Amino acid sequence: MDVLPSVPAAPRFDLDEPGTFLYTGAASSRGYELNRCALTLRSASARGQFLADETAYLKRFGLSDEVCAQVRARDWTALLKAGGHLLALLKIAATVGENLFHIGAHSVGTDARTLYAACPRRVRGLGDLGG
Amino acid sequence: MGLEYDLGMSGAFKPEWQIWYDGVQPVKAWLEALRPDRLVVVYNDHLNHFQFDAYPTLALGVAASFRQADEGWGLRDFPPLPGDIDFGWHVATSLVRGEFDLTVCQELSIDHGVYSWFPYLFDLPWRLPITPIAVNMVRHPIPTSRRLYRLGAALRQAVASWPAPERVLVVATGGMSHQISGARFGMANEELDRYFLRHLRERCDSLVDIPQETLMRLGGTEAAELAIWFAMRGALSPAVREVYAFHTFPKITGCGVIAFEEAGP
Numbered sequence: 575m576d577v578l579p580s581v582p583a584a585p586r587f588d589l590d591e592p593g594t595f596l597y598t599g600a601a602s603s604r605g606y607e608l609n610r611c612a613l614t615l616r617s618a619s620a621r622g623q624f625l626a627d628e629t630a631y632l633k634r635f636g637l638s639d640e641v642c643a644q645v646r647a648r649d650w651t652a653l654l655k656a657g658g659h660l661l662a663l664l665k666i667a668a669t670v671g672e673n674l675f676h677i678g679a680h681s682v683g684t685d686a687r688t689l690y691a692a693c694p695r696r697v698r699g700l701g702d703l704g705g
Numbered sequence: 706m707g708l709e710y711d712l713g714m715s716g717a718f719k720p721e722w723q724i725w726y727d728g729v730q731p732v733k734a735w736l737e738a739l740r741p742d743r744l745v746v747v748y749n750d751h752l753n754h755f756q757f758d759a760y761p762t763l764a765l766g767v768a769a770s771f772r773q774a775d776e777g778w779g780l781r782d783f784p785p786l787p788g789d790i791d792f793g794w795h796v797a798t799s800l801v802r803g804e805f806d807l808t809v810c811q812e813l814s815i816d817h818g819v820y821s822w823f824p825y826l827f828d829l830p831w832r833l834p835i836t837p838i839a840v841n842m843v844r845h846p847i848p849t850s851r852r853l854y855r856l857g858a859a860l861r862q863a864v865a866s867w868p869a870p871e872r873v874l875v876v877a878t879g880g881m882s883h884q885i886s887g888a889r890f891g892m893a894n895e896e897l898d899r900y901f902l903r904h905l906r907e908r909c910d911s912l913v914d915i916p917q918e919t920l921m922r923l924g925g926t927e928a929a930e931l932a933i934w935f936a937m938r939g940a941l942s943p944a945v946r947e948v949y950a951f952h953t954f955p956k957i958t959g960c961g962v963i964a965f966e967e968a969g970p
Contacts, residue, residue, distance in 0.1 A: 585889035587922045593889040594926055598845050602757055613756045616775050660886035661752040661843060668777030674957075678890035694893030694954050700900060701923050703915065 580684040581692040587701055592681060595654045605657020608645075611635035612662035621669045648672070650680040706960065707821035711781060721955040728951040729825050732962055735948055736826060742871035743792055744835045745860060746819055747853075747936040748878045749842040751776075753816035762848055763856070765800070766813035766837040767793030774814035783824065786815060789834035792867065796836055799863035805856060813837060822878060842879065842930050850913045850932040853877075857939020864940070877937035881952070881959030884925025891957050897924040898952055898959040901931055905963060906947050909938045924959070937965075944968045 589596055602609075611632060614620045624631045632642045644652045645666060653663055660677065667677055675686040682689055709722040718726055753774035755761065770785040797809050815837060827833065838856075841847055848856075857875070864873045881898040884890060897920070904912050913935055920928045945965040952961040 582888075585884070585892040585925075589918065589922055589926070592887060594884070594887045594921075596845065596926065597843065602844050606757060609752075609757055613752060615777055616753065618775070618779060621777070654886060659752060659757075659843065665777040674885055678885065681886065681888050682890055683888070689891065693891035693957050695891040696893045696895065696954075697923075698894070698896055699923070700896055701919065703897075703900065703919065703923070 580688060581682055581695070583695065584697050585695055587697070587699070591655075592651070595660075597659055601657045602659070603657070605659065605662075607635050607637055608641055608653065608656060608658045609662040611637060612658065612665045615665040615669045624666075624669050648676075648680070650677040654681070706955075706958075707781060707817050707824070709955070710821075710824050719955075721953075724953045725955055725960050726825065728953055729822075729962055731949050731951075732964055733826050735964060736874070739872065739874070741833065741874035742869075743789055743873045744833050745796070745838065745864075745873060745875045745940075746835055746878065747838045747840060747856070747860075747876070747933055748815075748818035749930060749933060750774075750818055750839045751816055752843055754814045755839070757844070760841060760844060761808035761810075761839070762841045763805075764808040764810050764813070764839045765793070765797055766810050766815075766839070767797060768811050768813060771813050771815045771835065771837060773820055774816040776816055781820065783820060784829070784831065786819065786823070786837075787831055787834050789836050792834065793836045795867055796860070796863045799866055800859050803859050803862055805859045807838070810839075813839070818878065838936075840879075840933050840936075842927075842933070847917070847929060847932070850915070850917060850935055853932050854909070854913050854935040854939040857936040857941075860936065861940045875937050875940040877934045879930025879933035880927050881931060881961050882924030882928045882954075883958035884927055885957060886926070889925060892925045893954050893957075893959065894924045894928070895952070895954050895959065897928065898954070898961055901934075902950050902952060902961055902963050905934065905938055906945060906965065909935070927958070941965055942967060942969070 641656055675690050679686045679689040753776050768788040770788045772785045773780050882894040884892050917929050946968045948964040948966055950963040
């Protein structure tokens, strides 16, 4: 397997950050406004408005300056930590011409193309399930 | 899976998706021979219809048709799915009276939870009437595996009490091992997927007892969607005949299918 060095070959069997950002109720409350904003982009007209003036669009939803800056910087990992749901952030990515692999690559620490080439990232084992 | 289907139909399946397309053809042929009258689909929405102002744990769609959800990239070239009003209300009544009180949605747009695999199995024009049931898989707490197995049993009751002598197909669908956020993005545990398929027919209880956290550790957070499959198994009797099973791992989600028929007459 020619997995490129910037993508660790085998994800670990734990649910700790930064491997995993488990989407809990607390995260959902933390990211409520961000997700509400992102999910408006499920309509073409909203995507048009976002692209016409991103800052003005974000301001409508009562997002903090910090979160607005993270959106503008496409700092996907920070947005996940701020309670952004991956599937909501994906609407922002879609609007600006990015996709799932761009968001994933940001968390993995590589670029989308390298991550795409590295998938599937195979792991083996059934842990305590036995065989 | 859905976008790869569109590429394939325009003449160029990627090799890893050709494997999946070929692998599900026996299921398509089986369905054509079965000629079901109605279809119940238990699936998960991916924040494409619902959002967090009101996110139902379990929701049932009752409408004349269900439009395709815009997931952010615009619509694919497919029509709405045909709904099933009379049967839908029958299912709603049967479930709620059986203490399975779901949210009833008279408008429901449907995303790749159904639109991804549906064209692989059903040719246009789509005529088979559908009753969709959406399960929260986007935010914890998600319903337990046992609860979804019991949902299947409740669906069996609903189907059994429908007065017409019709054939109802129950489909449950969710990704197998996969994780699409965080640094574990793209993890693929084929061993887990195959273990699941191997045990679903005869040792379903042992699968239902696996903590969802274990599924998530071994197969990625989205492997929790395997719990949805229990709604299909729970709708069938303990002794079923396995018609077909297939598994492959094209890119970022384990893709599997298993088809059961009631063994008895």
